[in-house]
Amino acid sequence: MKSKISSVKATKKYKEWQKKNEKSGQYQPFLTVQKVRKISRRHMLFCNKQKRIIHLLSDGETRTYIGLIRERNVVEIHEQCPLDIQQTLNLSIEKNILHPRCYITNQAYVMSTDFVVRYIDFDSGKTWRVAYTFKYRNDLYDSNGYVNKSSRTWQKLSLEAAYWAKEGIKYKILDETIFNKEMIFNINWFATESQLEVEKEELILFTGAFKSLWELDPRQTIENIIIKVADQLSLTFQKSQSLFKYSAYHQLLSISIEQPLGLSSKVDLL
Known part of the structure; x- marks a missing residue:
């Protein structure tokens, strides 16, 4: 018989993050480069648009952030954004998907989304948010290019998608082909x-x-x-x-950037 997943530690961490953000007045990611125990190339970079240090947990995330923040109608990006632990636990029960947890202690993990981006319509002043997860293609598709929806990766992504759907926020998965x-x-x-x-x-x-x-x-x-x-x-x-x-x-000149450019390069205006 499977033991019940405990959310005590995860709930405490989530609430501590909420208080920390409320107190600081500036967004702080739930996961930081220093705290993540992950074998990957991690990056901290200063963002001129947001005037703060950004924490990115892979080369792919870094390229995606650089591409997204350049968009003229992007107001801000919250990276490593945590999802409410009680909501994701409830969704995991509804969808019959095992919630991310430590398989040794059975303690639940707080799920997070790589980027939550706020956009603005300059004409109306209206803003809206879109949540993005970055994944490399080989984590999403098999060698034949097919999606295995029963894989653990897709199960966790479906929990993320369901979470943002309940929040009324569009959710998208980006891979390395979006910003190469x-x-x-x-x-x-x-x-x-x-x-x-x-x-x-x-x-x-x-x-x-x-x-x-x-x-x-x-x-x-x-x-x-x-x-x-x-x-x-x-x-x-x-x-x-x-x-x-x-x-x-700043895209005042609309230039094709599909190929590497330099002073000696020809340029295509779009």
Whole structure:
């Protein structure tokens, strides 16, 4: 006969996290790089948009965060967001799925979702949230590309999905193909000037000139266009390059980032 899963320790940890967040006034993830006992590449990075340290528990999570936070209508991202332990326990009973727990002590674990993202509609001011879980494709599909819904991974994902459905929040699973290494390489290149202080009028002039020159000859390299814009607007090469990176990062120039980019690369405007 199976012993009952205990939620005493998990409930205590969840309530302690709630109090800590209420007291600090700034979001703090439930799981941190220092506390997770996991064999993987973990990352702590400072986010300029959120003005705080972000805790990411794999390379895949890191690339996903870098891609998501760049989106213009993303207001904030809560990483390693815990799910109410009592709700997930109830859902596990309803769905007849074993709740995540320590198999030795039978103590329940607090479940968490990798990212809860708040978006905004700039026209209406309306905001909404979407919950995302990152998983590598080989954790989701077998060697033939089929989903095994009875696998332990999918069982836990179904609990997450049910939790967010009850909260009225859309839930999505993302894999490494959404933001691949090439895309993140480019975003990181652009990001070196993402905090550039620049006037709106200067951006309008720069992006307009860049688009016009690209349309004249789409086969030009990024460097050639940057040089021509600099000549046209009486800018230094360095300033023109900085404006390009800023505009690309903030998507004022809609650029294809599927392939690695550099100054010697040709660029596709979308």
